Amino acid sequence: MAFINFSAGEIQCKIVYYGPGLGGKTTNLKYIYDRTSEKVRGQMISIDTKGDRTLFFDFLPLDLGTIRDFKIRVQLYTVPGQVHYEATRKLVLRGVDGVVFVADSMRIQREKNVESLQNLEENLREKGLDIRTIPLVLQYNKRDLEGTNIPILSIEEMERDLNSFLKVPAFPASALKGEGVFETLREISKRVVKDVARKVLIKMR
Amino acid sequence: MDVVLNDQDLIRIERCLNRMLATSGAHCALLIDRSGQLIASSGDPSTLDVVALSALTAANFGATAEIARLLGEEEFSLLFHKGKNENVHFSKIGDEFIMVVLFDDRTTLGLVRLRTEKVVKELQEIFEGIGAEAKSERE
Numbered sequence: 001m002a003f004i005n006f007s008a009g010e011i012q013c014k015i016v017y018y019g020p021g022l023g024g025k026t027t028n029l030k031y032i033y034d035r036t037s038e039k040v041r042g043q044m045i046s047i048d049t050k051g052d053r054t055l056f057f058d059f060l061p062l063d064l065g066t067i068r069d070f071k072i073r074v075q076l077y078t079v080p081g082q083v084h085y086e087a088t089r090k091l092v093l094r095g096v097d098g099v100v101f102v103a104d105s106m107r108i109q110r111e112k113n114v115e116s117l118q119n120l121e122e123n124l125r126e127k128g129l130d131i132r133t134i135p136l137v138l139q140y141n142k143r144d145l146e147g148t149n150i151p152i153l154s155i156e157e158m159e160r161d162l163n164s165f166l167k168v169p170a171f172p173a174s175a176l177k178g179e180g181v182f183e184t185l186r187e188i189s190k191r192v193v194k195d196v197a198r199k200v201l202i203k204m205r
Numbered sequence: 206m207d208v209v210l211n212d213q214d215l216i217r218i219e220r221c222l223n224r225m226l227a228t229s230g231a232h233c234a235l236l237i238d239r240s241g242q243l244i245a246s247s248g249d250p251s252t253l254d255v256v257a258l259s260a261l262t263a264a265n266f267g268a269t270a271e272i273a274r275l276l277g278e279e280e281f282s283l284l285f286h287k288g289k290n291e292n293v294h295f296s297k298i299g300d301e302f303i304m305v306v307l308f309d310d311r312t313t314l315g316l317v318r319l320r321t322e323k324v325v326k327e328l329q330e331i332f333e334g335i336g337a338e339a340k341s342e343r344e
Contacts, residue, residue, distance in 0.1 A: 001207055001208060001238065001240050001242075001301075002207045002208075003207070003208045003210075003238060003242045003244060004207060004208065004209045004210070005210055005215065005244075006209070006210065006211045006212065007210065007211065007212040007215040007216075008215075012242045012243075014240050014241070014242070042254065042256050042257065043254050043256075043257050045257050045260065045261065047264075056264060056268075057264065059241075059257065059260045059261075061256045061257075061260075075241065075242065075256075075260065077241075077260075087271055091264065091267035091268070092264075094239055094240050094263070094267070095238065095239065095240020095241070095242070096240070196207070199207055200209070
């Protein structure tokens, strides 16, 4: 649910990083936090357990500049990926304007990726949203494992598993090294802002 | 549903929050939505990270709603956290919004609650009006 403030000339949107546990959602946000100036980012909040697993969510507010005199503010959230934190995921998805699905390239996680994407679809549907129409971007994370002895999925396999019906932009990435992180953020922001702007223009007419 | 506020809506909301502060002795009031976005504020939030507070408040409300459900309640309509110096009072406004009031020992919980009740009703009416307007525009 985007919040459009005509008085302050401001649009606030919510983007959620979704995906299986230990896939690198928090690492994405940490990298963004580390590489943006204090002027554009707010404080990053993480509610996690001792083992660095996200318990509730991570939260990072960012200013993305102006479009047609409207300041664009996005709030990035991550969900806990582990299966049993279903209630928390639903909570974080409340009022979502766009989703980044962070898939794990490790072959051992293949089923988990598909399960998590299905779970996203169900949870969105419960909120009256359609995975095929909501702004969505995929990220194939941990590509830096290529060439190591850890078996990973090829991009083609991941496309087939996750993107054959959705056909949304997908970015190979290494959140740890920062590759593809900003490309993903840029694309999802573009899509969300376009989606919200369309709604605003309809209302302004 | 997106929330779209024009100048007049915002002035009315801020007026409610200002009155809340003036009559209760609290020092800061925020209006946020259930997805964690800050909509309006009144008082002196300059020393406070209000954006983070908004996100955490929405999460806090969601989490306690689960406790409510365990007890057979649908949801709690207000929450209160007491600190050594600072206290926070949260109240639900309709299904989509929350008012956060920060106060210290210069006033009392009783007075804050009393004033909150009135303002919650007023804000509820404002949002019902905005919702009805948006609905008729869509139609």
